[in-house]
Amino acid sequence: MLHVHFILRQISRSRKQAAIFVLGAALAIVTLVGVNGFATSIHRALLKDARTLHGADIIIRSNHEFSRALSNALARLAQTGAVAGARIWEFYSVVRTEDDQASLLAHLKVVEPGYPFFGKVKLRSRRDFARVLIGGQIVVAPEVLSRLRLKLGDRLHVGGARLTIADVVLQEPDRPTNFFSLGPRIFIAAADLQRLDLVHKGSRVRYIHLLKVDNPRHLNRLAHELEAAAEPGVERVTTFKTAESRLKRFFDNFLFFLSLIGIFTLLLAGIGIQSALNAFLREKEQTIAIMKTVGATGSFFTRHYVVVLVALGLSGTIIGLLGGYLLQVIMGLLLGDFLPENVKLIITGPEILRSLGLGVVVVAMFSFLPLYRLRDLKPISIFRKELVPPPKGLVYYLIAAALFLFFTGLVFWQVRAIRPGLYFVLGVTLLILVTAVLAEFVLRLLKRLRLPSLVLRQALKGLFRPRNATRSILIALTASLAAIFSIYLLECNLDAAFIKSYPPDAPNLFFLDIQPSQHLEFTQALGMDAEYYPIVQGKILAVKGERIDARRERQRRGDNLGRTFYLTYRNHLLQDEVIVQGQQLFRPDWDERQVSVMDTVAEIKDMGIGDRITFKIQGIALEVRIASIRTRTRESLRPFFYFVFPEDTLREAPQTIFTAVRVATPAIPALQTTITKKFPNISVIDVTATIATFARILKRLSRVIRFFTLFSIVAGVLIILSSISATRWARIREAVYYKILGAKAAFVKKVFALENLFLGATSAVLALLLSQTGSWLICRSVFHIPYRPFVYASLLLVLATVLLVLLVGLITSLAILRGKPDSFLREQTQE
């Protein structure tokens, strides 16, 4: 039986605590809903982006005409309507103007109607691609016009056909998947394929089949089916999810980051709810004790308080949901331009149900344990305000285990994958355990301190109040700060690794195959500063006297020493390189030949300074000694070399020279024409369009990431604030006593400030340690990107945290400092 009046009274009697609890729960839910809602929409948007990048769900590639088995499988699927397909033939050809005066190596893409299934081919005329690309007409890249001096409507010899240039392509959705191209793009309709007379035995053609899947859920099954039919090693079946590309890795990392934020938010929300709950229950202890003295059974108030708390939790959840919705509406208005266009800021129905259920269950689970522990309590121990030794029986551990399992389940739900989920749970558990151990350690250390000043002593003693929550506050604060710091550090690192590797001055024009004899002339013709990279091909014969067995090396996962390496020579470090071992690139005190090695390759065979490597360069063996080990400070589009030799060692070896520069788009055609005319052997590769696509997507993602980071940081800070203020009642009493005994406001202020300083600084420093370690681990082992500690930003984080905690502490104690002690005294007495 439930006693409704009792429940209502319980809520209305301690309105303040109830309100804090409801707000805590609400805030947690707002954050959870906000982050999850966003994560869902952005996940969807990302997948859409990934799909656009490939123009299809399933992509099949081969360098030969498709095998009969695969063709049959494709036909079968097309017949059932499970997929829609479009074939593509990609190859180079030398196209000529109608008057045969000029020719150009072009990258042809012959496409069937339907291409692209996702994304759009943007034309200069803004017309629909499918309507422009019909038999007899072609769509060309702007360079085709500029380099051949043609205009729209002119005709071009392509193989055996004469085709009319109908439009200019500005953007090709699946461009980044074929990053480099030796010639500008020409789109041709499949209807003209026969007339071209270019695809034969003895032609080099990339056969591509794009598929759009009718039901996205069948994607993997269909892909597997096709893979089974495909000839292994020749016909490659990939989906937009599995296709490897630089962006794909970024997408993966980004999605992982999102779920990381989700988990951290869950953690923060849990901490928020728990501290609000603790404050509420502490307030209720007296009531419970009194009820027991008048004969209430343990199960009576367990039952009733669970209802009270669930009612409160439910209202918190509902407020949270409303808040989350409002937040999204407001953010949608504020950030309309800022967010990617296809991210919708609407919470879905399942999301609401999910959050609602989550809120209630979390509150119920959290409240059951403390209530269960209270039921076995002797009332007198509460009256006496004694330290309550918590009775921990089997049930206690069972419930604790259930709580743990529940959160593990939540994590799996959030991550939706077993292994990362497991890592998360282990990681978070470890985080809390390590935090607890560190907190304990610091507290013990502090307890031993003998301080000269009264203020300092009082502040320190405040941390060790009996029945004080210092330990749990410290753990909660450290854990949540560690989560926030980690999010921030990871964001910085993702940004540095991916976004910043596409700076506005990233090179967009690559010149390959410059001969040493052309170097000087080329430099003059180029007319701008550029780093020239001589390239010498070579293999490794032996490392540290041990022969490299190429066959065995090949078995190695990742990079191996059995392959051909591109060696270079120079006597200086590049901008983005630093030496990690050794004093300088080369040792002037060594008479031997030397080499500088990149750290990533040195790791393969544990090479160090002074070790010897034998190279074979064009049949000539060359033994060199490692003089330094380098690393790259950031990932970027700039070329790098594993092995750098002193100039005099390799200058005479067979080599070509390579350079990459940034050229403004309008100046490209002229430069390209000049160079190819003057140095016909030099290939010029223009990656402007590709880089533009990359940069556009990455810029959008970086905004989203930044926004997310900010959002979760703000929410986290609010949760921390609410949990700090939830514990303020314990401190008020002390402030009043100090005042009665004749302490001035300044004294009380100082004691509190110092106490908060201890708390804030300790937890911030611990959190920084934890988050640096955690972020480093995640960057290296999950993201596979170099890690930067962002020292100054980290210090700033600590400083900001300490200031914030100080400020909050001060604000919550202002009323006591200004007011007369008596009113507070009465509150205490009438407990």
Next chain:
Amino acid sequence: MNKPAARFAVTVLVLMALFPAGCQQDAGPEIEDHRPLDDGTIVAIGDSLTEGYEVAPEEAYPAELERKLRRQGYSYRVINAGISGETSSGVLSRIQWTLKLKPDIVILVTGANDGLRGIDPQLTATNIDAIVRQLKARNITVIVGGMQMVRNLGKDYTGAFARIYPAVAQKRGVILIPFFLAGVAGNPQLNQADGIHPTAEGYRVIVANIFPYVVEALKEHQAKIKKN
């Protein structure tokens, strides 16, 4: 391990060398040891077709050729001087370096990368001519491996390209293999998945194809020795 930038750089460089170098080449001891066998040294100059992209070093054509020569009783060493991705301009640039190997006979198979990059056949012709001239000047017996371009480049281009080799051979009076990849090009069984690079089996076919021309060169070389 899977560093994106590393992959990127590899891509750049791979592109530079249109045919990326194989992953499992070993330096056979015969390459380290440059002392000629009794009869003389053959240097195979060329690109990935010579170097042996994605096949074991002993499966590439120079090694296969040396074995076949030995079986037939010729004690010639065949040195693999192939550089993946190299164009005819590259060969011309390094010819002095290659001459350090002191070849008696050179098999020159270059130009494929020129064609794949759409480089004007005129330039390729000039380069090959200059290379042959320099070799001849050193009294080296030269075999020029003829090459044909993939048909997707268009008849005009492939026609002009195919004419380069007979023209140079005729002009300089050197031995010509009409088409180095005869019977191999375009056959999926003899080529790797990329459709361009021969398999070990493909190289055996190639060696069988070119063997008569090599024997012709050996005779020319031995005649030269006798003259001296």
Next chain:
Amino acid sequence: MNMIEARQMTKTYTIGDRQICVLDKVSLAVPAGEFLVVKGSSGSGKTTLLSLLSGLDKPTAGRVFLEDQDITDTKEDDLAPLRNGLIGFVFQSFHLVPSLTALENVMFPAELAHDPHAREKAHHLLKRVGLQGRADNFPHQLSGGEKQRAAMCRALINHPKIIFADEPTGNLDSANGRAVLELLLEFHRERQTTLVLVTHNEEIAKVADRMVVLLDGRMDHGG
């Protein structure tokens, strides 16, 4: 000289929309060294009277003087030295600082006053009240009587001229209560402090120099 003086002191509280008058125009003068007992039934305003006299709260109307100095509008910070040195408090519910041990609680006011001998003085006082063995215990480890004795020591350590004691025996059994009261009186006599004691204890009331009775917030002069 009057140590304490109240003139027409009124205190009203607002609870909801109701105004409750707890003290109504109370005037009172306590000469130095006097032992005054305040009596009255529960809710008659005794605790409020004590709070106002000692400056822990501010009257709604009227004025309060300590040592002829008007403290009615004195700022909190300027009251601090008075609370530290002039006044000692003993409360019904002890109000010991929970984070400090018995010794530290007693020392604290002296430490605030920068007394270099705080520790010795505190030890001395604790010994005097029989708590030398409990010096390092925290309040929650002490019994009610022990707590009150510690609180008394704390009130006395800076040799205040006035001691306000608000039903100091209210939470104690009679034996403990008696002991505490005797201690208070001992100190009063020994140091000639002014003692304002709120109590129901008739025996003690008889020993007092004077007794005032509060009835519904007014001084009952008839008693």
